[in-house]
Amino acid sequence: MATPLKTxxxxxxxxxNTVSGVKYNRASSKRNNFEMMAWLYMRVSGVLLVxxxxxxxxxxLMMGEGVHRIDFGFVGGxxxxxxxxxxxxLLLWLAMLHGANGIRVIIDxxxxxxxxxxxxxxxxxxxxxFVILLGTLVIFTLDPCPAGTAAExxxxxxxxx
Amino acid sequence: MADFEAREPESKVQLAxxxxxxxxxxxxxxxxxxxxxxxxxxxxAHWDEFKLTMYGTDRVLDALHKIKWELDGSLSxxxxxxxxxxxxxxxxxxxxxxxxxxTLLKDLDLTKPITIEPIKGxxxxxxxxxxxxxxxxxxxxxxxxxxxxxxxxxxxRLQSQEERARFxxxxxxxxxxxxxxxxxIFWTDGQYFGPxxxxxxxxxxxxSRDDAGDMRLEILNDKEGVWRCxxxxxxxxxxxxxxxxxxxxxxxxxxxxxxxx
Numbered sequence: 042m043a044t045p046l047k048t049x050x051x052x053x054x055x056x057x058n059t060v061s062g063v064k065y066n067r068a069s070s071k072r073n074n075f076e077m078m079a080w081l082y083m084r085v086s087g088v089l090l091v092x093x094x095x096x097x098x099x100x101x102l103m104m105g106e107g108v109h110r111i112d113f114g115f116v117g118g119x120x121x122x123x124x125x126x127x128x129x130x131l132l133l134w135l136a137m138l139h140g141a142n143g144i145r146v147i148i149d150x151x152x153x154x155x156x157x158x159x160x161x162x163x164x165x166x167x168x169x170x171f172v173i174l175l176g177t178l179v180i181f182t183l184d185p186c187p188a189g190t191a192a193e194x195x196x197x198x199x200x201x202x
Numbered sequence: 203m204a205d206f207e208a209r210e211p212e213s214k215v216q217l218a219x220x221x222x223x224x225x226x227x228x229x230x231x232x233x234x235x236x237x238x239x240x241x242x243x244x245x246x247a248h249w250d251e252f253k254l255t256m257y258g259t260d261r262v263l264d265a266l267h268k269i270k271w272e273l274d275g276s277l278s279x280x281x282x283x284x285x286x287x288x289x290x291x292x293x294x295x296x297x298x299x300x301x302x303x304x305t306l307l308k309d310l311d312l313t314k315p316i317t318i319e320p321i322k323g324x325x326x327x328x329x330x331x332x333x334x335x336x337x338x339x340x341x342x343x344x345x346x347x348x349x350x351x352x353x354x355x356x357x358x359r360l361q362s363q364e365e366r367a368r369f370x371x372x373x374x375x376x377x378x379x380x381x382x383x384x385x386x387i388f389w390t391d392g393q394y395f396g397p398x399x400x401x402x403x404x405x406x407x408x409x410s411r412d413d414a415g416d417m418r419l420e421i422l423n424d425k426e427g428v429w430r431c432x433x434x435x436x437x438x439x440x441x442x443x444x445x446x447x448x449x450x451x452x453x454x455x456x457x458x459x460x461x462x463x
Contacts, residue, residue, distance in 0.1 A: 067343070067393055067426050074462055076429035081459065150390055150432070 079142055086135045093132045117185030118196035126180055133176040141169040228258040232307060233315040234265050236277065239326050247326070250274070251315065256307055262295055262318065263302040266330075279330035286442060289378030293330050294319040299380040299440040321383035323392065336392050337379045340399035344421055346406065349414035365410040372405040372450050374443040381437035381447055387430050394430045395422065397437035397447045404450040407457060416461065423458045431455075 186199035239247035282288040324332040382396035407415040437447040
């Protein structure tokens with residue numbers, strides 16, 4: 042991705058510098074664009090999330106009877122619609138990754154010891170993966186018309202039991 | 203004729219107070235609290251309090267001089283030019299990073315004690331003196347020198363006014379470390395390059411005469427490079443030279459993005 046460098050001299054690196062237990066040398070760089078992409082992702086997903094979240098809030102809380110009509114039938118009906126499936130899926134993935142990256146950055150900024158950082162990040166990534174997978178599963182496999190449920194609780198398109 | 207002229211005193215200190223011309227300079231009492239640390243005596247730092255009578259034209263540096271010269275000679279601090287150019291006497295005054303030689307006492311709140319601490323994030327060696335090596339190490343790593351392999355011209359390498367103006371702001375840096383040591387990200391683990399190194403990289407990246415801009419961008423496209431900046435603007439607020447540091451960092455970010463995408 043990166044263009045080849047014009048200059049052919051090597052980067053000055055300083056001698057090992059550890060003062061009272063704190064290592065001031067930067068770990069040798071891995072030369073990849075991950076941090077740049079993460080930075081860019083936070084900005085792009087942030088803009089998209091503003092649209093997605095306020096759209097979601099408006100449709101769920103403001104339109105029609107507003108918050109009072111939210112029940113299983115309403116949610117089931119929404120998730121049976123491919124438009125809302127895509128909307129909710131985007132919302133889930135963008136928000137979870139945006140939030141997880143934010144927490145990752147905070148861990149990097151505030152956890153000082155490498156082991157603590159590692160443990161916190163493992164916990165963070167596990168929790169993020171769990172919520173994303175569970176959410177994705179629900180969006181695609183939710184049965185809006187479970188058998189043996191009273192018709193008034195279900196979306197209108199369900200066949201009469 | 204020489205007998206009629208008043209002999210000029212050897213030092214301005216000896217001038218009579220009424221000879222000031224513009225009238226007597228007001229004096230006031232100030233309380234100064236200095237963070238003291240001497241690893242040969244104790245591993246703990248403590249506060250020392252000094253009560254001084256200072257003049258309206260005095261700076262924090264003059265108060266430190268008065269303490270060192272008249273009250274406690276063991277106080278240690280750095281200063282060289284004492285006129286805001288050498289960048290030696292950056293310190294934390296009332297919780298803000300400033301140059302002691304550019305901060306007038308009359309501009310501070312004198313009803314409360316003035317606190318003076320060493321700058322944060324760098325290892326303290328004694329009193330207000332910190333080890334600047336980590337700071338200069340980051341500075342060296344961004345290659346703060348002109349790199350140009352083309353044929354050496356017989357005269358100056360010419361540059362238009364617009365090309366010069368592009369990096370004018372970042373040429374003002376005096377390497378005092380007020381910005382880097384005000385950055386909360388630098389405080390964490392000292393791994394971040396820090397605002398000052400990025401400012402000095404910016405100075406060469408956007409210099410039309412320099413050829414190693416791409417290399418400096420590559421160096422700063424790093425986990426500890428510009429992407430670690432959280433735009434808290436502490437550096438911009440701390441800079442005694444008024445450099446728009448956060449803006450410079452943002453420009454380097456944009457240059458890295460433009461180059462990679």
